[in-house]
Amino acid sequence: MSVLVYLETTESTVRSASLSAVTAARELAKHRPGPLVGVVIGAGVTAAAAEAAKYVDKVLVYDAPTLQAPLAETYAPVMVQALKAAGADALVACATSTGKDVLPRAAALLGAGMASEISGVDGAAKFRRPTYAGNAISTVEVGTPTVVVSVRQTAFEAAAPAANAGAVESQSVPALDAKGAAFVALHASKSERPDLADASIVVSGGRGMKSTENFKLLEQLTDQLGGALGASRAAADAGMVPNDLQVGQTGKVVAPKLYIAVAISGAIQHLAGMKNSKVIVAINKDAEAPIFQVADYGLVADWEKAIPALMAELKK
Amino acid sequence: MKILVPCKRVPNPEQKLKFAGTGLDLSNPGWQVNPFDEYAVEAALRLTEKGKGGERSGEVVLVAIGPKDATQQVRGLLAMGADRAILVDGQDQELDANAVAQILAAVVAAEKPDAVIMGKQTVDGDSNQVGQLLAGYLGWPQATFLATLTLAADGKSALGTREVDAGVEEKRVPLPAVLTVDLRIIGKKSVHNLALVGADAEWEEGPRYAALKGIMAAKKKEVKEVTAASLGASPQVLVKHVSHTAPPSRRAGVKVASVEELVSKLRNEAKVL
Numbered sequence: 407m408s409v410l411v412y413l414e415t416t417e418s419t420v421r422s423a424s425l426s427a428v429t430a431a432r433e434l435a436k437h438r439p440g441p442l443v444g445v446v447i448g449a450g451v452t453a454a455a456a457e458a459a460k461y462v463d464k465v466l467v468y469d470a471p472t473l474q475a476p477l478a479e480t481y482a483p484v485m486v487q488a489l490k491a492a493g494a495d496a497l498v499a500c501a502t503s504t505g506k507d508v509l510p511r512a513a514a515l516l517g518a519g520m521a522s523e524i525s526g527v528d529g530a531a532k533f534r535r536p537t538y539a540g541n542a543i544s545t546v547e548v549g550t551p552t553v554v555v556s557v558r559q560t561a562f563e564a565a566a567p568a569a570n571a572g573a574v575e576s577q578s579v580p581a582l583d584a585k586g587a588a589f590v591a592l593h594a595s596k597s598e599r600p601d602l603a604d605a606s607i608v609v610s611g612g613r614g615m616k617s618t619e620n621f622k623l624l625e626q627l628t629d630q631l632g633g634a635l636g637a638s639r640a641a642a643d644a645g646m647v648p649n650d651l652q653v654g655q656t657g658k659v660v661a662p663k664l665y666i667a668v669a670i671s672g673a674i675q676h677l678a679g680m681k682n683s684k685v686i687v688a689i690n691k692d693a694e695a696p697i698f699q700v701a702d703y704g705l706v707a708d709w710e711k712a713i714p715a716l717m718a719e720l721k722k
Numbered sequence: 723m724k725i726l727v728p729c730k731r732v733p734n735p736e737q738k739l740k741f742a743g744t745g746l747d748l749s750n751p752g753w754q755v756n757p758f759d760e761y762a763v764e765a766a767l768r769l770t771e772k773g774k775g776g777e778r779s780g781e782v783v784l785v786a787i788g789p790k791d792a793t794q795q796v797r798g799l800l801a802m803g804a805d806r807a808i809l810v811d812g813q814d815q816e817l818d819a820n821a822v823a824q825i826l827a828a829v830v831a832a833e834k835p836d837a838v839i840m841g842k843q844t845v846d847g848d849s850n851q852v853g854q855l856l857a858g859y860l861g862w863p864q865a866t867f868l869a870t871l872t873l874a875a876d877g878k879s880a881l882g883t884r885e886v887d888a889g890v891e892e893k894r895v896p897l898p899a900v901l902t903v904d905l906r907i908i909g910k911k912s913v914h915n916l917a918l919v920g921a922d923a924e925w926e927e928g929p930r931y932a933a934l935k936g937i938m939a940a941k942k943k944e945v946k947e948v949t950a951a952s953l954g955a956s957p958q959v960l961v962k963h964v965s966h967t968a969p970p971s972r973r974a975g976v977k978v979a980s981v982e983e984l985v986s987k988l989r990n991e992a993k994v995l
Contacts, residue, residue, distance in 0.1 A: 423887075479863055479864070482858065503884070503885070503888075506867075507854065507864075507866050510819070510853075510854035510855045510858065513858070514856075514857075515858055519820060519960030520819070520820075520960075520961065522849040535848075536848070537846065538733075538735070538739050538848070539845060539848070540969060541968075543966070543969050544965070544966050545963070547962050547964050548960065548961050549961065549962060550960050585862065587863035587864070587865070587893065589892075590891075590892035590894050591891070593892075594889040595889040639905070643905070649869070649906060650885055650887075650890075664995070684994065685994050702972075703976060703978050703992075704976070705978050705980075720995070
């Protein structure tokens with residue numbers, strides 16, 4: 407028994423989301439003793455693979471121009487191949503947009519049971535995971551010899567490098583059949599701010615912000631705090647901010663040190679994406695808003711007055 | 723164009739979840755259609771009509787897995803405009819994503835649709851697996867978490883935009899394919915079948931309401947009851963639920979009177995600034 411962890415890379419680094427997957431994989435490896443093997447997939451990933459090797463006993467590298475874009479149709483069979491090459495019987499990856507897309511397809515190819523977005527490891531095949539928008543914690547048991555697991559990033563700390571870097575083993579890329587699927591383009595979101603999932607401070611605005619123009623004030627507060635900007639589904643749906651800023655059950659899940667919710671009522675959908683934040687501040691003019699039930703510190707106030715005052719106070 | 727739309731009933735997500743021992747108390751769940759599945763039906767209807775309120779061209783077939791009383795939710799989707807439905811007998815709470823995908827694969831084999839369009843996840847299990855598993859089992863391409871969907875005029879391929887961590891990705895897949903939809907698919911200009919409409923065609927935002935006429939018509943539409951065995955499927959449950967417990971609740975917080983007090987608490991008490 408041993409564990410294979412998929413490490414997502416960007417240029418020459420490993421995504422921090424994958425470092426949380428490494429932590430989960432290390433916990434699983436306690437129940438499935440054997441080497442912890444990593445897999446890196448892409449085109450021109452030599453430098454990233456060397457970086458990935460710092461976290462695992464060995465890293466398998468599948469490097470080919472045809473693997474440039476993370477198509478589920480090609481990545482899933484490569485992961486299956488890697489699992490065989492590693493002699494592993496557990497496949498772990500972070501539940502990023504790529505992990506969510508590719509892992510179940512790999513599970514189908516393996517005929518393996520999969521536990522999605524786990525928040526805890528309770529045994530070799532036993533996991534905890536949030537369900538019902540985080541209103542229940544379900545314990546699940548995978549009944550197949552091979553298990554597939556996607557990991558909720560916010561539930562596991564980012565792993566530190568191991569004492570010794572592992573070996574890097576280049577693997578031959580199997581014949582790939584994309585089933586006709588083609589990556590057309592990526593319109594990258596440009597932001598100088600930290601990633602929502604990685605930021606230690608998140609400032610989010612809701613429906614009550616009313617307009618894109620008003621969100622600029624929240625951006626100023628966000629930048630003053632060195633944080634990331636988020637939004638409720640209502641604000642994203644209304645077009646005040648791009649969709650990728652949405653925090654919630656169906657958007658990003660965050661758990662920063664400090665979460666400041668401004669003019670957000672606190673729908674269940676939104677709470678599912680932020681209620682594990684260490685400290686939650688709510689600023690809302692409606693004293694009855696549900697957000698106050700999860701907030702450590704609540705301020706009943708209009709954002710128009712509170713935010714400029716907050717920015718001034720923070721400068722003191 | 724024949725589109726298969728899997729749909730599932732879920733407990734009303736706005737209702738407080740009740741626990742019974744180490745399980746869930748679903749005695750009064752307020753069943754409703756999984757919101758993402760409703761969006762999938764809306765997308766499928768837009769792909770099979772000549773513009774908003776236009777003549778239908780193509781077929782939308784629903785497939786649900788559940789006990790007989792799940793028919794109620796299925797009728798609601800038929801009232802929106804779907805053409806017919808298949809109800810596979812099963813206890814939905816006892817199935818896992820794998821068993822569902824295997825049953826759906828058997829339905830696909832029998833129905834031979836041009837595409838399967840479905841919600842990206844159900845809001846009860848939150849697994850986000852079935853579409854991808856189904857594509858894997860069928861050996862079909864997949865385009866998941868779609869915010870927009872455009873079918874080519876020749877009906878042979880679909881172009882979708884997907885909201886991914888790094889931004890917005892465009893992916894093209896030949897048909898047949900499994901397509902899973904995200905929230906934004908119900909935008910006014912999110913869905914186009916270029917064989918039927920121009921690229922700038924617009925619909926009302928959101929899933930359509932069932933009009934009285936639709937509700938009356940739905941009563942006469944076919945809901946074919948089948949079993950997994952009759953489809954030739956032998957679904958396997960690979961992941962079992964051991965228990966469900968309530969998450970730890972957050973301790974009640976305090977209201978602060980002013981911005982000054984807030985900043986002081988964050989600095990001196992919470993020590994997060």
